Amino acid sequence: MRLLSMDRFALIFDGLREKRVGVVDGFGNPGDRLLDAAARQLLDAFGIRHVTVNPFADAPGTYPADVLLLAGGGSMGGPRQCVLIRQRALEHGLPCIVLPQSFHAPEECAAYEKVYVRERASLNLWPPGILGPDLALGYDFPAMPAPRFDRGVFLRADGHAMFADRGAVDPAAFCYTPQDYFAFVAAYRHIVTDRLHLAIVALGLGRKATLLPVAYHKNRSMWETWLKDLGCTWSDRPS
Structure with missing residues (x-):
């Protein structure tokens, strides 16, 4: 079951249908891993070709991608590990799109092709951001046993x-x-x-x-x- 219908994510994924996408995962807890999984589910659902890219281990030009999608969730303006991942991804020279994030502190984002922001208050810290839903709201959750x-x-x-x-x-x-x-x-x-x-x-x-x-x-x-x-x-x- 998805909490939001697929059409709510079209603003993020429709423009990628003809692209080869490299997915750059973030750093964090199981909630962040859920966002990584949701990104791949949604890419599959929209019929978009994608590969996983590790910007520290994969050399630029060695993987089939025209654009990099940078992990959603976490927070712009920190933590430091996430900032370093984004900075290294930019060094690969491909257009980089930041999937829906929050901002807890200012971060310069002019180098990104697009920055999606997952809630309205964070737009105050990056007004050019594009409001889009947290990708976990598009995850297709499984049926689970009854609660105990x-x-x-x-x-x-x-x-x-x-x-x-x-x-x-x-x-x-x-x-x-x-x-x-x-x-x-x-x-x-x-x-x-x-x-x-x-x-x-x-x-x-x-x-x-x-x-x-x-x-x-x-x-x-x-x-x-x-x-x-x-x-x-x-x-x-x-x-």
Whole structure:
């Protein structure tokens, strides 16, 4: 099941149908890996030829690509690992398109052919950005077993956390793949979390999701831009 229909992603992918696309993955947790998987699913669904490109290991000109798609999710303006991946991709000399991201700090983006921004607040940090949905909203989620537990509260413990002192479980600490997230989330009827993609997975699996804030605008803006219309609820704090 996709949370948004394919036509909502046409602005990103329709113009790539005649291109050979190189997909550059990002750095991060299972939510970021979900975005990598969603990019490939959507490329396949739009009938676009694509290969995976590692800009550090693959020499320019050694792979069949006319354009590079740079990982969605994460945040422009950091973390440093993601900035380095984007910078190295630009050095390959091909047009580079940044898939839907948030900005948590300014980052110069004039060298990219296009920059897609996944929520409205981030357009304040890069006004030329093009608003487009987080690719996980286009992932075709699998059917999963019925839930065994009622409600789970899961909170991040990293630098963007607002509730790290609660001592709650953070599934990103022990899940490694999107499939790990699916199996974890499927066990609950209701997920309360500040992990954006954990909430998106919950919605994709037909569970109830409540999203909490992080230390910058990303979660609230994602909720206002997309998730509230998909049935996600908002809370300013975990109860």
